Amino acid sequence: xxxxxxxxxxxxxxxxxxxxxxxxxxxxxxxxxxxxxxxxxxxxxxxxxxxxxxxxxxxxxxxxxxxxxxxxxxxxxxxxxxxxxxxxxxxxxxxxxxxxxxxxxxxxxxxxxxxxxxxxxxxxxxxxxxxxxxxxxxxxxxxxxxxxxxxxxxxxxxxxxxxxxxxxxxxxxxxxxxxxxxxxxxxxxxxxxxxxxxxxxxxxxxxxxxxxxxxxxxxxxxxxxxxxxxxxxxxxxxxxxxxxxxxxxxxxxxxxxxxxxxxxxxxxxxxxxxxxxxxxxxxxxxxxxxxxxxxxxxxxxxxxxxxxxxxxxxxxxxxxxxxxxxxxxxxxxxxxxxxxxxxxxxxxxxxxxxx
Amino acid sequence: xxxxxxxxxxxxxxxxxxxxxxxxxxxxxxxxxxxxxxxxxxxxxxxxxxxxxxxxxxxxxxxxxxxxxxxxxxxxxxxxxxxxxxxxxxxxxxxxxxxxxxxxxxxxxxxxxxxxxxxxxxxxxxxxxxxxxxxxxxxxxxxxxxxxxxxxxxxxxxxxxxxxxxxxxxxxxxxxxxxxxxxxxxxxxxxxxxxxxxxxxxxxxxxxxxxxxxxxxxxxxxxxxxxxxxxxxxxxxxxxxxxxxxxxxxxxxxxxxxxxxxxxxxxxxxxxxxxxxxxxxxxxxxxxxxxxxxxxxxxxxxxxxxxxxxxxxxxxxxxxxxxxxxxxxxxxxxxxxxxxxxxxxxxxxxxxxxxxxxxxxxxxxxxxxxxxxxxxxxxxxxxxxxxxxxxxxxxxxxxxxxxxxxxxxxxxxxxxxxxxxxxxxxxxxxxxxxxxxxxxxxxxxxxxxxxx
Numbered sequence: 087x088x089x090x091x092x093x094x095x096x097x098x099x100x101x102x103x104x105x106x107x108x109x110x111x112x113x114x115x116x117x118x119x120x121x122x123x124x125x126x127x128x129x130x131x132x133x134x135x136x137x138x139x140x141x142x143x144x145x146x147x148x149x150x151x152x153x154x155x156x157x158x159x160x161x162x163x164x165x166x167x168x169x170x171x172x173x174x175x176x177x178x179x180x181x182x183x184x185x186x187x188x189x190x191x192x193x194x195x196x197x198x199x200x201x202x203x204x205x206x207x208x209x210x211x212x213x214x215x216x217x218x219x220x221x222x223x224x225x226x227x228x229x230x231x232x233x234x235x236x237x238x239x240x241x242x243x244x245x246x247x248x249x250x251x252x253x254x255x256x257x258x259x260x261x262x263x264x265x266x267x268x269x270x271x272x273x274x275x276x277x278x279x280x281x282x283x284x285x286x287x288x289x290x291x292x293x294x295x296x297x298x299x300x301x302x303x304x305x306x307x308x309x310x311x312x313x314x315x316x317x318x319x320x321x322x323x324x325x326x327x328x329x330x331x332x333x334x335x336x337x338x339x340x341x342x343x344x345x346x347x348x349x350x351x352x353x354x355x356x357x358x359x360x361x362x363x364x365x366x367x368x369x370x371x372x373x374x375x376x377x378x379x380x381x382x383x384x385x386x387x388x389x390x391x392x393x394x395x396x397x398x399x400x401x402x403x404x405x406x407x408x409x410x411x412x413x414x415x416x417x418x419x420x421x422x423x424x425x426x427x428x429x430x431x432x433x434x435x436x437x438x439x440x441x
Numbered sequence: 442x443x444x445x446x447x448x449x450x451x452x453x454x455x456x457x458x459x460x461x462x463x464x465x466x467x468x469x470x471x472x473x474x475x476x477x478x479x480x481x482x483x484x485x486x487x488x489x490x491x492x493x494x495x496x497x498x499x500x501x502x503x504x505x506x507x508x509x510x511x512x513x514x515x516x517x518x519x520x521x522x523x524x525x526x527x528x529x530x531x532x533x534x535x536x537x538x539x540x541x542x543x544x545x546x547x548x549x550x551x552x553x554x555x556x557x558x559x560x561x562x563x564x565x566x567x568x569x570x571x572x573x574x575x576x577x578x579x580x581x582x583x584x585x586x587x588x589x590x591x592x593x594x595x596x597x598x599x600x601x602x603x604x605x606x607x608x609x610x611x612x613x614x615x616x617x618x619x620x621x622x623x624x625x626x627x628x629x630x631x632x633x634x635x636x637x638x639x640x641x642x643x644x645x646x647x648x649x650x651x652x653x654x655x656x657x658x659x660x661x662x663x664x665x666x667x668x669x670x671x672x673x674x675x676x677x678x679x680x681x682x683x684x685x686x687x688x689x690x691x692x693x694x695x696x697x698x699x700x701x702x703x704x705x706x707x708x709x710x711x712x713x714x715x716x717x718x719x720x721x722x723x724x725x726x727x728x729x730x731x732x733x734x735x736x737x738x739x740x741x742x743x744x745x746x747x748x749x750x751x752x753x754x755x756x757x758x759x760x761x762x763x764x765x766x767x768x769x770x771x772x773x774x775x776x777x778x779x780x781x782x783x784x785x786x787x788x789x790x791x792x793x794x795x796x797x798x799x800x801x802x803x804x805x806x807x808x809x810x811x812x813x814x815x816x817x818x819x820x821x822x823x824x825x826x827x828x829x830x831x832x833x834x835x836x837x838x839x840x841x842x843x844x845x846x847x848x849x850x851x852x853x854x855x856x857x858x859x860x861x862x863x864x865x866x867x868x869x870x871x872x873x874x875x876x877x878x879x880x881x882x883x884x885x886x887x888x889x890x891x892x893x
Contacts, residue, residue: 111560115488116547117443123567126443130568135723142721149713223709230716256722289722296730 095401102186103375106133110183124153125177129184138286140324140360141230141258144190147181148222151198155218159211166214167205174199186374189325189333189362197225200441229359233421234259237355238266240419241320244353249274249317252345254306255281255335256290257322259355264320265297275299277316281306281337283380283404306337313348321410323356328434329365330412330427332356336369336405342414351416354427358420361434369408378402442544444563444651446489449531450477450496450551451523457757460846463864465500467551469760470812470829470847472767473777473795474513476754479554479770481514484547487559491517493541495534496551498522530667536660546657548669550648554763555751556770557647557744565610565742566651569734573656573677573741575612576647577603578751583758585765585825586842588861600642605743606635611725612741613638615678617671631682634735635726646670647751674741681739757861761844764810764827768793795830812847835870 094103111130118126128150131137137146151174158173160166178195181187187195201221205214241263245251251274253260264276276299280287287303294301304312319341325333332338332354345352366372381402382391394400412427422433454466461469467477477494484492501520504512512518521538523529529537535548547563557576566574602625604614613635614627625640632638648670656677666672724733734740750770754763768775768791775790776782780798787805794800795813804821811817812830821834825842828834832845835853842859845851849862852870860874868874 109560109564111564112558114560116559116563117445117489119443119488123443127567127570130564134568136568137717137721137723139720139722142717142719145713145720146717149710149717152710152713226713226716230720258720258722286722288727289724292724292727292730 095403097370098373098375098403098405101373101375104133104185104377106377106379109133110180121177121180122150122154122157124150125180129181132181132185139256139258140188140190140322141357143188144194144359145226145230147191148194148198148226152219152222155215158215165207166209166211167203167207170202171199174202189364190357190360193359193362194225198222229357229421233357233359234262236421237357237419238263240424241353241355242267242270242272244318244417244419244424245272245274247273250277250315251275252277252279252312252316252319252341252350253290254279254287254319254321254338254341255284256286256293257355259357260320260322261290261293263355264294264299268297268299275301277302277304277312279304279306279309279312279337279341282383283376284335286335306340309341309344310348313344313350316345316348316350319345319350319352321352321354323354323360324407325364326354326356326361326418326427326430327366327409328361328363328431329367330415330430331366332410332412332415332418332427333366333407334410336408339369339408339410339414342410346414352414353417353419354410354415355419358422358433358437361430361437363434366409367411369405373408374406376404376406378404380404444489444545444547445542446484446492447535447538447542447546447548448477448480448484448492448494448551449534449548449648450494450500451525451529451534452531452551452755453525454552454755456755457760459757459861459863460760460844464847465497465503466755467496467500468503469754470810471554471754471760471763472771472793472810473812474767474771476554477551478512478514479767480549480551481512481516481518482771483553483555483557483559484549485514485516489516491519493519493521493538495521495523495538497525499525530671531669532660532666532673535657535669536664539657539661542654542657545654546652548648548650548652550753552754553647553649553752554754554767554770555647555649555746556749557649557746557751559649561744562649563651565744569740569742571651571740571742572653573612573674574651575674575741575743576649576746576751577644577743578647578746578749580643580645583762585758585761586859587758587761588843588859601644601646602640602642603644603743604638604640605745606726607637607639609639609745610742611635612678612743613681614640615675620675628682630684634682634729634731636728641745644745645751645753648753650674677739678741681737681741757844761827765791765808818853829864 111126114121114126128146132143137143158170160169201218237259245267253276276294278287278291278301280303291301291303321334321338321341323332323334327333342352381404382389394402415427418425418427450467452466454461468475481492501522523534523537562574562576565571599618602616605611606613613631616625650669660666666676718733750766752759752763754760775792776788776794777796779796780794780800782788782794782800783802785802786800788794789807791808792806793810795811795815797814798811799816801817801819803819804817806823809823809826809828811828812832814830815828815832817834818836820837822839826840827844829845829847831848834851837854838851840857843857843861845862846864848865850867851857852868852872854870855868855872857868857874862868
């Protein structure tokens with residue numbers, strides 16, 4: 087018994103099913119007054135998949151927050167520290183409805199809320215706003231830009247000449263590392279593994295080939311065929327959980343599993359701001375369900391799954407994330423250094439102490 | 442503020458002079474409401490709270506003095522008047538109000554009647570950070586016969602060629618047959634970037650545009666552009682692929698000049714946007730080595746409606762078609778409560794009776810619109826017609842497929858088929874008027890019995 091209602095799978099019925107057919111913007115007024123226009127724009131870009139990827143989403147979120155802060159004026163008899171945080175709440179819930187927040191976005195929001203609450207009450211509005219803008223710029227610079235540089239430095243040490251590196255999907259960080267390594271004249275070639283329905287590997291392939299790196303492209307079904315050639319696997323991460331599990335695009339755990347079977351080292355690259363305190367051991371308890379209609383494919387004018395809603399015994403599931411156990415991951419490269427997967431709680435503790 | 446609405450209501454209605462020689466186009470009654478009510482209602486429904494209305498002094502006077510012209514909108518209307526004889530194009534009008542424009546604008550024409558979901562157009566504008574986003578619709582054949590025309594007249598209008606990409610949203614090419622000498626010419630640079638282009642004809646341009654503020658400022662510096670539809674839109678569409686716009690030039694220059702005031706903040710913001718695009722693994726096309734949008738900073742989008750109502754009331758045929766369909770757009774009862782309708786008359790379900798009308802016994806009104814304060818006497822048959830305000834129709838008349846303009850008087854027993862009777866004209870009793878005449882031109886000379 088895996089069907090409750092036609093189309094929903096009972097194992098995932100506790101998760102919200104997102105559908106692209108009912109955009110949230112239908113209920114919003116034009117021009118948008120309740121929700122700040124930059125937030126509406128951001129929500130649209132999230133739901134349409136224009137801004138995709140953990141880093142891109144966080145940077146875009148903070149950019150939109152900068153606009154919100156710039157257009158904010160403290161109402162009379164209110165304190166900026168408290169009122170601005172309250173103003174952000176409906177925006178965050180709107181964005182969550184467009185697409186569930188990522189772990190990196192969650193951490194960014196925690197940071198900005200803390201910074202806003204810590205504004206001393208004697209600051210004038212302009213001073214406070216400038217300080218917040220600076221904080222946001224600083225956060226992005228440290229956690230995204232400089233972290234990428236630091237991780238590249240460590241990772242390049244692990245890339246030797248003659249390597250065959252396998253990457254999965256399109257991770258902005260892994261692409262950055264490979265481009266940096268190529269610029270530092272390391273000789274290697276890349277195998278890009280891709281999977282439906284997102285086929286993000288095509289974009290990774292384009293960026294690497296544009297740089298001049300020689301690449302091979304396969305679908306995930308050819309993984310065990312191609313693995314004997316591979317010397318290392320580099321994976322990106324959406325989040326690192328407190329029990330050492332790696333949450334990443336669906337398919338990553340497969341790659342890690344098969345790589346372990348072939349005794350190929352698996353290296354996960356992840357910035358520390360994506361570490362989160364959640365604990366998960368499987369991909370069912372918490373995940374994102376994407377539009378099942380994306381799984382339909384039209385070839386030569388025919389769409390076989392066109393009327394899948396009418397078939398009562400058929401359900402389509404489009405998962406976005408999966409979790410990889412720490413046994414399959416050999417090393418995690420972060421901006422704090424190269425650590426084993428099980429050291430994540432230590433890093434979280436150190437970061438909390440710093441704050 | 443996200444968007445400002447600008448309603449263009451200064452146009453003359455040059456393609457339906459029979460109707461507009463006496464009544465300005467924005468105030469022509471459609472379904473007993475002034476034409477300008479429809480776009481205003483559309484803007485109000487989606488949530489606008491104020492609109493800048495560019496119109497003539499004549500229209501402004503009529504709105505404020507004439508009791509029949511009730512606009513019935515809760516929005517704040519900022520009326521900007523321009524001279525009737527200034528011969529201003531829509532782009533000229535936009536330049537005229539440049540000082541009032543503080544953010545991006547949504548330009549609507551006063552003759553647009555539509556039930557389109559505006560958020561589709563605005564979402565394209567928002568999501569892709571577009572410079573221009575517009576609305577078009579598949580054209581529907583007009584089914585009603587037009588008075589004064591023998592059979593179905595072939596519209597002498599020249600076709601518009603609209604080129605869109607595979608998604609049907611990005612506008613790649615726009616040209617009118619009048620500007621093309623021999624064939625459609627498409628630049629190789631466009632074909633290299635977008636190898637698959639769908640070229641469509643038979644689309645109605647709804648004349649609804651979302652424009653970035655920098656475009657309005659650009660217009661201020663380029664006084665040669667006079668019409669939005671005729672000149673500005675094709676210019677923007679062409680500029681998408683021009684080599685110079687891939688570095689800050691023309692439109693972006695003004696954009697940057699304005700940002701000089703808060704330059705520190707906005708240059709950091711540009712960097713962040715660039716960082717986002719760099720880190721996001723999204724591309725709007727595939728198959729070549731270019732980044733998203735081919736690195737272009739100017740983008741034009743279009744939303745093409747498949748179904749739904751979308752009419753531009755700028756010809757007589759469109760006016761009649763709009764009157765037929767207008768009742769579907771609002772919820773008011775077909776017979777106005779203040780109309781005095783006798784019990785022994787037949788009023789079809791698809792007819793509208795305006796306020797303060799008097800409909801006498803034994804009349805039959807089918808598929809027609811009866812205007813405000815119109816008197817219809819006994820034994821009159823009105824079919825498929827539009828009767829405007831203040832008309833008097835004496836006993837025994839038979840009116841079919843016609844348009845009777847305001848304050849006309851139709852004498853007893855007149856038989857009018859497929860005609861247009863001009864404003865305040867009188868039809869003699871027992872006259873028989875048929876399809877081939879525009880009655881207005883004849884009645885200037887004190888009418889008499891007219892036959893085919």
